[in-house]
Amino acid sequence: MIRVDARVCLGCMSCSNVCPSQNITRSEDSGRRTVHWKRCKEECDLCVELCPAKALSLVPWDENIPEPEISFDLVACRICGSPYATEPMLQRIESELPAEMQKDASGLEWIRICPVCRRDVEAEGTVRQMVLARSRK
Amino acid sequence: MTKVLVPTVCPYCGAGCGFCIAVEKERASGIEYMPDHPVSQGALCAKGNAALEILCHPERLVSPLKRRGEGWVSISWPEAMDLVARGLSQAKKKHGPRSLAFLSSSKCSNEDNYLMQKLARLLGSPHIDNCARLCHSPSVVGLNRTLGAAGMTNPIPDIASSRCIFIIGSNLAENHPVISRWIHRAKDRGAAVIVADPRATPTSWMADIFLQLKPGTDVALLNGMAHVIIKEGLINRDYIDRSTRGFEALAEAVKEATAERTAEITGVAAEDIVQAARAYAKSPASSILYSMGITQHSTGTDNVQAVSNLALICGQLGRPGTGVMPLRGQNNVQGACDMGALAEFYPGYKKAADPKTIQYFSAAWSVHDLPLGPGLTATEMIEAAAAGTIKAMYIMGEDPANSDPCSENVRQALESLDFLVVQDIFMTATAQLADVVLPGAVWAEKEGSFTNTERRVQWSHKAIEPPGAARSDGEIICDVARSMGLQFDYPHAASVLDEINRTVPQYAGITRERLDAGSIAWPCPTADHPGTPILHCSGFNLADGKASIVPVAFRPAAEAASSDYPFILTTGRVAVHHNAGSMTRRSPSLISREPDLYVEMNREDAAALDVQDGDEVKITTIRGETAAIARLGDRVKKGVVFMPFHFPGTNILTTEITDQEARIPEFKVCACNISRRD
Amino acid sequence: MAVYIDINRCIGCRSCEVACQRVHGGHGHINVHYVGDYAAVPVLCHHCQEAGCTKVCFSGALHKEGEVTAFDVEKCTGCGLCALACPFGVVWTDKLAHKCDLCQGREQGPACMATCPANALSDDFELAARRARERAARAAAVGGRR
Numbered sequence: 005m006i007r008v009d010a011r012v013c014l015g016c017m018s019c020s021n022v023c024p025s026q027n028i029t030r031s032e033d034s035g036r037r038t039v040h041w042k043r044c045k046e047e048c049d050l051c052v053e054l055c056p057a058k059a060l061s062l063v064p065w066d067e068n069i070p071e072p073e074i075s076f077d078l079v080a081c082r083i084c085g086s087p088y089a090t091e092p093m094l095q096r097i098e099s100e101l102p103a104e105m106q107k108d109a110s111g112l113e114w115i116r117i118c119p120v121c122r123r124d125v126e127a128e129g130t131v132r133q134m135v136l137a138r139s140r141k
Numbered sequence: 142m143t144k145v146l147v148p149t150v151c152p153y154c155g156a157g158c159g160f161c162i163a164v165e166k167e168r169a170s171g172i173e174y175m176p177d178h179p180v181s182q183g184a185l186c187a188k189g190n191a192a193l194e195i196l197c198h199p200e201r202l203v204s205p206l207k208r209r210g211e212g213w214v215s216i217s218w219p220e221a222m223d224l225v226a227r228g229l230s231q232a233k234k235k236h237g238p239r240s241l242a243f244l245s246s247s248k249c250s251n252e253d254n255y256l257m258q259k260l261a262r263l264l265g266s267p268h269i270d271n272c273a274r275l276c277h278s279p280s281v282v283g284l285n286r287t288l289g290a291a292g293m294t295n296p297i298p299d300i301a302s303s304r305c306i307f308i309i310g311s312n313l314a315e316n317h318p319v320i321s322r323w324i325h326r327a328k329d330r331g332a333a334v335i336v337a338d339p340r341a342t343p344t345s346w347m348a349d350i351f352l353q354l355k356p357g358t359d360v361a362l363l364n365g366m367a368h369v370i371i372k373e374g375l376i377n378r379d380y381i382d383r384s385t386r387g388f389e390a391l392a393e394a395v396k397e398a399t400a401e402r403t404a405e406i407t408g409v410a411a412e413d414i415v416q417a418a419r420a421y422a423k424s425p426a427s428s429i430l431y432s433m434g435i436t437q438h439s440t441g442t443d444n445v446q447a448v449s450n451l452a453l454i455c456g457q458l459g460r461p462g463t464g465v466m467p468l469r470g471q472n473n474v475q476g477a478c479d480m481g482a483l484a485e486f487y488p489g490y491k492k493a494a495d496p497k498t499i500q501y502f503s504a505a506w507s508v509h510d511l512p513l514g515p516g517l518t519a520t521e522m523i524e525a526a527a528a529g530t531i532k533a534m535y536i537m538g539e540d541p542a543n544s545d546p547c548s549e550n551v552r553q554a555l556e557s558l559d560f561l562v563v564q565d566i567f568m569t570a571t572a573q574l575a576d577v578v579l580p581g582a583v584w585a586e587k588e589g590s591f592t593n594t595e596r597r598v599q600w601s602h603k604a605i606e607p608p609g610a611a612r613s614d615g616e617i618i619c620d621v622a623r624s625m626g627l628q629f630d631y632p633h634a635a636s637v638l639d640e641i642n643r644t645v646p647q648y649a650g651i652t653r654e655r656l657d658a659g660s661i662a663w664p665c666p667t668a669d670h671p672g673t674p675i676l677h678c679s680g681f682n683l684a685d686g687k688a689s690i691v692p693v694a695f696r697p698a699a700e701a702a703s704s705d706y707p708f709i710l711t712t713g714r715v716a717v718h719h720n721a722g723s724m725t726r727r728s729p730s731l732i733s734r735e736p737d738l739y740v741e742m743n744r745e746d747a748a749a750l751d752v753q754d755g756d757e758v759k760i761t762t763i764r765g766e767t768a769a770i771a772r773l774g775d776r777v778k779k780g781v782v783f784m785p786f787h788f789p790g791t792n793i794l795t796t797e798i799t800d801q802e803a804r805i806p807e808f809k810v811c812a813c814n815i816s817r818r819d
Numbered sequence: 820m821a822v823y824i825d826i827n828r829c830i831g832c833r834s835c836e837v838a839c840q841r842v843h844g845g846h847g848h849i850n851v852h853y854v855g856d857y858a859a860v861p862v863l864c865h866h867c868q869e870a871g872c873t874k875v876c877f878s879g880a881l882h883k884e885g886e887v888t889a890f891d892v893e894k895c896t897g898c899g900l901c902a903l904a905c906p907f908g909v910v911w912t913d914k915l916a917h918k919c920d921l922c923q924g925r926e927q928g929p930a931c932m933a934t935c936p937a938n939a940l941s942d943d944f945e946l947a948a949r950r951a952r953e954r955a956a957r958a959a960a961v962g963g964r965r
Binding site for chain 3: 171172174176181183184185186187190191314318319320321322325326328329330331341343344346347730731734774775
């Protein structure tokens with residue numbers, strides 16, 4: 005069965021997606037994501053191998069160990085306020101991308117806004133010049 | 142199994158884009174674009190891209206149905222034909238042939254329409270019409286009178302060679318998206334674009350001059366521009382003398398229509414009117430594109446004539462890059478009119494009220510007793526049904542219970558009929574009221590010719606079989622005709638086109654064989670004629686070859702804002718839906734993008750009513766009320782609201798007041814009130 | 820290569836969205852965003868030279884192949900990091916990541932480009948700028964009429 009190191013788990017969707025026996029479940033509601041690892045006897049270690057944080061390991065079957073479950077509060081987008089990612093995932097992005105990539109030309113810390121708002125910002129930036137030109141006409 | 146590419150014509154708007162349907166194992170597996178298509182060049186709008194979604198739609202009608210109590214039972218084709226024959230015959234016998242009315246479909250092919258009008262007239266009824274009545278009937282009346290031909294004068298690609306494009310009452314960027322590419326091409330070449338519309342739309346994004354006029358003041362704007370052009374000596378005197386009559390009367394009629402006076406009526410700044418008039422008159426080649434913002438008014442015919450006047454006094458006709466271009470809404474609305482599915486015209490625009498027409502078709506069809514027209518128009522049929530003079534109707538591919546104004550009255554009128562047969566692909570609001578429903582085929586399931594807005598006739602091939610027991614519309618009409626004792630021997634669409642070649646002079650040279658090689662624009666009088674992409678190059682098909690300038694006076698719309706109904710409601714289309722929406726509202730990738738009926742209003746108006754963006758509001762007119770989601774913005778000016786008409790709610794509100802000549806309802810202006818819905 | 824936008828041309832008709840969805844089995848990679856009431860712009864993968872999505876992809880599913888930001892579906896775990904590392908919000912995940920693949924395998928090139936009614940999309944980076952220059956030159960030639 006699976007042991008989870010809660011200190012390093014990102015709360016991402018990798019293990020729940022790759023588990024061939026649907027033993028790992030992921031649920032999301034009211035701004036929280038909960039990942040639940042059911043007790044499993046399989047010898048498959050796909051989830052362990054494909055964990056981006058190396059947070060999982062296989063341990064021998066033990067009825068007395070409770071099934072691990074971790075909940076993450078989802079971070080709210082700084083523009084629209086909708087919850088969109090776990091804090092560890094965002095920190096992982098921030099640690100992996102070069103510092104100069106983490107702000108756009110106007111200094112916006114885009115990692116802290118949700119993908120939908122990022123597209124809006126991109127669209128607004130693209131048309132700003134053109135709209136100015138149009139309104140001058 | 143190999144993949145076969147079947148060339149077809151898009152079933153949505155009048156632009157007539159082509160695309161191929163990939164067919165594998167007798168199923169449509171995908172769309173392939175057609176880069177060498179003369180209009181679309183491989184492009185398709187959102188609707189075209191989603192067109193296959195209606196082919197195997199689970200709600201398609203797959204068997205003839207008859208009403209039983211509140212529900213429906215499937216019946217066989219012979220039983221259905223028996224019921225239809227009995228229903229129509231009984232009305233005919235008891236109340237005479239003029240108690241029958243037929244609505245043909247501008248979504249169906251030329252052949253289907255030709256058969257439908259022939260069926261109506263051979264049964265002795267002059268009452269045949271199609272939904273062109275609701276979109277471009279003023280173009281038919283107005284352009285026939287002023288220019289002698291009812292159609293777009295120049296082809297769509299020709300717009301690229303225009304140096305000034307005046308778009309009035311058309312949101313073509315959403316309604317005929319592919320035309321935008323030709324406008325942009327003209328802009329790249331330095332053309333100026335003028336857009337006149339009560340709303341800021343994606344079309345006005347393309348404009349160099351945007352004239353945001355009050356709804357229903359088009360004649361005032363066009364007269365004002367004519368005034369400026371005459372006053373500043375920008376008219377084309379040579380052209381006026383050589384090719385027109387009636388100029389002096391127009392000069393007199395617009396004498397008082399100064400830019401300042403026009404500005405007061407239209408709400409457009411006087412200097413913009415002057416600038417637009419100069420740009421249009423001075424450019425070496427100017428075109429006018431218009432659509433339902435011009436036609437759907439109680440002054441629709443006047444509007445069209447005012448458009449013609451402007452083109453005529455500037456001589457902006459008969460050359461590349463010029464012209465008067467009514468952009469038509471349905472894929473074959475031009476063809477349905479050409480085929481005589483109109484109350485006032487037999488095929489080829491031969492006047493139904495002219496005994497010579499009756500003689501001509503009596504000989505052509507070897508019959509006698511053809512009914513002299515004009516018959517009742519689509520809107521008048523409904524009134525006559527309510528009044529009890531029309532007793533039985535055969536409606537093909539149209540949804541008047543949804544698309545006509547004041548739709549509650551339409552519903553009641555159709556319910557009062559003794560017999561109603563509806564032929565369609567889905568159980569539409571109109572089909573719900575029928576006694577018998579016949580399952581027809583969509584474009585990909587039958588073959589035939591379609592005439593797009595530029596008068597370009599294209600052959601669309603059959604890709605797959607209709608679902609279940611559904612059949613091609615032409616076959617069904619022939620069966621109905623035969624069950625009524627008529628001789629309708631047309632084994633396939635090509636044999637109908639053969640007859641059209643013989644009886645419709647404009648189509649005489651547009652044969653089945655030639656359409657394999659490519660499209661042809663009518664008029665095409667002989668088999669070796671190349672077709673006529675640009676009309677009026679050498680005079681007009683009117684007395685002395687001269688066009689008529691017909692002065693028109695500005696008249697306000699039938700309804701004005703009042704204290705009880707302080708807003709002006711105008712209606713139109715959005716990019717991802719089409720007309721009454723029976724297809725697009727069932728198309729997942731389209732309905733998901735625009736799922737709800739909305740009402741667009743100005744932020745200030747909304748603030749005064751304490752309405753927020755996304756709130757549900759109630760819209761009321763003297764005819765009824767409906768609910769919609771408020772969409773706030775600056776697209777419409779204060780006092781004006783807009784609703785798309787693809788959802789059943791909208792036409793509960795609109796007025797049934799019509800243009801006196803063309804009988805088109807005033808969809809574009811009615812007075813309404815808006816309130817929060819809580 | 821990437822698909823570039825001539826923002827002067829976009830009419831917001833959403834044809835590219837429907838076409839992209841159609842050729843990718845319902846998973847679209849292009850989104851048309853309206854900016855106020857005055858413009859619309861399709862937002863899609865820029866195929867960035869320095870692509871954030873490839874930098875955070877631990878499995879190697881997202882990677883650079885020359886100029887193209889390529890995707891190897893076999894390696895994807897659907898973890899969702901790429902979606903969070905894209906500054907433009909154009910990579911998304913359900914069970915797997917979805918992003919513009921320039922319609923790989925479609926002989927005629929990207930569907931959005933072919934279908935755009937207004938000719939607003941092109942793989943020619945210079946095209947939009949060239950058109951703008953030509954328009955300006957023509958306007959100057961006619962005496963700055965507008």
